[in-house]
Amino acid sequence: MTLRFDNRVVVVTGAGAGLGKQYAILFGSRGAKVVVNDLGGHWNGEGKSTNAADIVVDEIKQAGGTAVADYNSVVDGNKIIETAIKNFGRIDVLVNNAGILRDKSIVNISDDDWDKIQDVHLKGSFATTRAAWPYFKKQKFGRIIMTTSTSGLYGNFGQANYSAAKLGLVGLMNTVSIEGAKYDIRCNTICPTAASRMTKGILPDEVFDEMKPELIAPVVVYLCHEDTQETGQIIESSCGYATKYHYVRGPGSLIRDSINEVPTPEAVRAKWSKITDMSKAKHYDSNVEVSAEYIGVLQKLKNPS
Numbered sequence: 001m002t003l004r005f006d007n008r009v010v011v012v013t014g015a016g017a018g019l020g021k022q023y024a025i026l027f028g029s030r031g032a033k034v035v036v037n038d039l040g041g042h043w044n045g046e047g048k049s050t051n052a053a054d055i056v057v058d059e060i061k062q063a064g065g066t067a068v069a070d071y072n073s074v075v076d077g078n079k080i081i082e083t084a085i086k087n088f089g090r091i092d093v094l095v096n097n098a099g100i101l102r103d104k105s106i107v108n109i110s111d112d113d114w115d116k117i118q119d120v121h122l123k124g125s126f127a128t129t130r131a132a133w134p135y136f137k138k139q140k141f142g143r144i145i146m147t148t149s150t151s152g153l154y155g156n157f158g159q160a161n162y163s164a165a166k167l168g169l170v171g172l173m174n175t176v177s178i179e180g181a182k183y184d185i186r187c188n189t190i191c192p193t194a195a196s197r198m199t200k201g202i203l204p205d206e207v208f209d210e211m212k213p214e215l216i217a218p219v220v221v222y223l224c225h226e227d228t229q230e231t232g233q234i235i236e237s238s239c240g241y242a243t244k245y246h247y248v249r250g251p252g253s254l255i256r257d258s259i260n261e262v263p264t265p266e267a268v269r270a271k272w273s274k275i276t277d278m279s280k281a282k283h284y285d286s287n288v289e290v291s292a293e294y295i296g297v298l299q300k301l302k303n304p305s
């Protein structure tokens with residue numbers, strides 16, 4: 001069965017170019033009413049223009065779809081959600097995609113380089129999500145996408161500000177997906193790698209043209225469908241390929257022998273290979289499960305058998 005979005009209102013931030021543009025076009029072709037948000041500035045966050053969003057709105061309309069432009073910065077996330085409500089009366093899907101870069105090695109990052117990156121990526125995604133939340137909660141339905149990066153998940157030289165913001169978005173998703181569960185508000189994170197003005201000169205020239213952003217759009221659209229129950233997941237996608245990413249925790253080791261003992265640095269050294277042994281590592285879905293492990297540790301110390 002075709003995955004349709006008729007009667008659904010979708011907000012895509014940073015939809016005037018690159019990945020966001022392809023998301024907006026695919027949503028539009030599936031019947032969604034799309035808010036094409038884009039500040040229309042430079043990739044480093046300077047300037048603004050209405051062109052980027054307008055061109056994508058025209059493209060969606062020419063293909064028979066419904067779309068409206070929004071030129072606000074994601075930092076004013078409430079205004080973007082207002083555009084959806086004012087024009088279409090509701091919001092069902094929020095794709096937090098807008099982004100900029102200020103690449104520098106750690107010692108050269110100015111306060112402004114740090115703040116602008118956190119503002120657009122992390123605060124912007126928070127601002128839109130908080131503004132959409134009451135509508136999602138009331139209608140007991142919502143789909144949210146956060147956008148992380150391999151630079152956040154794995155690190156990348158010269159991107160400390162960006163890496164921090166991008167991994168912050170995973171933290172935001174982790175809690176939002178827990179808070180939204182009982183209202184059918186699902187939140188997942190896409191980790192894309194695609195050709196765009198942002199990655200020109202970063203991705204290898206010989207594969208750049210092949211790494212089309214439209215190859216990632218179906219993953220985002222699938223995650224936002226009402227039938228998709230997945231939540232709290234990170235999905236990496238590039239080149240017409242997708243895979244789940246998650247972090248795991250090893251079984252660990254006690255570093256003291258009794259409940260009255262305080263561990264020493266030498267005890268940590270002695271147990272280091274066990275502390276770092278990941279051969280039986282597993283994923284935990286919430287910190288409740290981790291707390292249960294700690295209670296187990298205390299019980300083991302109090303009742304050694």
Ligand code: NAD
Pocket residue numbers: 013014015016017018019020037038039040041042043045052072073074075097098099100120124147148149150191192193194195196197198199
């Ligand atoms: P892009 O520069 O082509 O698109 C980003 C869009 O966001 C631009 O159109 C820009 O005008 C808009 N934007 C910037 N600041 C904004 C703001 N304050 N408010 C509203 N709109 C704003 O880049 P892209 O490669 O398509 O990146 C899209 C997202 O994917 C970003 O969050 C980026 O960090 C992330 N990402 C991209 C890649 C990749 O390989 N392209 C990899 C990892 C993560």
